[in-house]
Amino acid sequence: MAESMDFDEDHIDEITLVKYNNPVLVIKNPEKTVDTSANLKIQKQEREGRPGSGGITTDNRKETEEILNDILPPRCWEEDGQLWSQTVSSVPATRQDVSNLQEMLDTRLQQTQARETGICPVRRELYRQCFDEIIRQVTINCAERGFLLSRIRDEITMSMEAYETLYCSSAAFGIRKALQSQEGKEQLYQKVLDLQGECDAMRNEIKDMEHKAEQTERRNNEMKLSEERKHAEEIAFLKKTNAQLKSQLEGIIAPKK
Template structure:
């Protein structure tokens, strides 16, 4: 076991940091003995129990789930490292690269989330402003409709007054025309009566001529 610890220390200088061996009262883990199927099933049940007992989220970003998977991956690295040190070191590097990629994606997610929240905040402010503007336009539209209704009422009243005045004027013209026609007719009768009278009494015309001389 001391050779294993020394080999791990040497690989740390050459490749990358490997998960430390876990020391328990029963010894160091992992051991070099081949694991049995029952132990794998127990490990699976323990893995699922840890996920459930620590309330790990099944989807999305979950630090608890990430930590449990990291511990499981570290155990796999230890198992591989016991058989093939170089393969274990490469697998550890793959683990580190995967962890770095996840961290980058998490940073990108958080940055994007902040931007989205800022956009949502700006959109909410714009929505409030647009609602206020919409309410103002609704009030203005209501006032314009009221003014239009008053204008239509005034226009209708003016139209009625105009028709009434036109009817009064037409009636007066008709009455004046009838009156003038009646006067003309009376004058014509008077002239005709005078002419007939002069015709029947020619001496009147002679007297008028004498008076003129």
């Protein structure tokens, strides 16, 4: 019995909008004995004493309790080595109970300072409790409606959990991409600095090569002028020598008078 129940010790002491029966001791510590007959008697009196419940037979009440425990599982918690269980009430609700539920909802929203708009886990939890209480009230009168409402509740819960998972994954993906982009930005910035350094080095190298090219061209021009001058001098010397030799040859060849 205890294994099929969900333990939720952190929320047992909180005020809930769902109407529960008095707690019942499930497992007792041998060293500590607690007489629960009084609680069971009070619980029985509350069930039998509520208006409109006298027409419900014992079998129908038991079946209704089983259906309610299936739709709204009992709350269990451990205190001083003892296991306590608290099931939802199977007492039919009256108009006054519905009005009280609405007033309790408004009061709890104000007490917890829940947000009126936007995402608010507190407001969502209170409306979930209110919906569970409505399911409890409807299930007592018509189990089929209760099961249908529980399916709607489970579908809404599953959709909200899917949205939360999607939001968390998308937020994590966005943060991861932001970190990657920041890291990539730093890498690109460093690469830009390296490329700028390479460009500056290449510019300096180009200037050096241009300076060397100018010096080489100037030396080549000077050597060219020197060679041309030397060549012109050699030609002039050869022409002069040729003229002298020609004159001597003509003097030798010319007939004597």
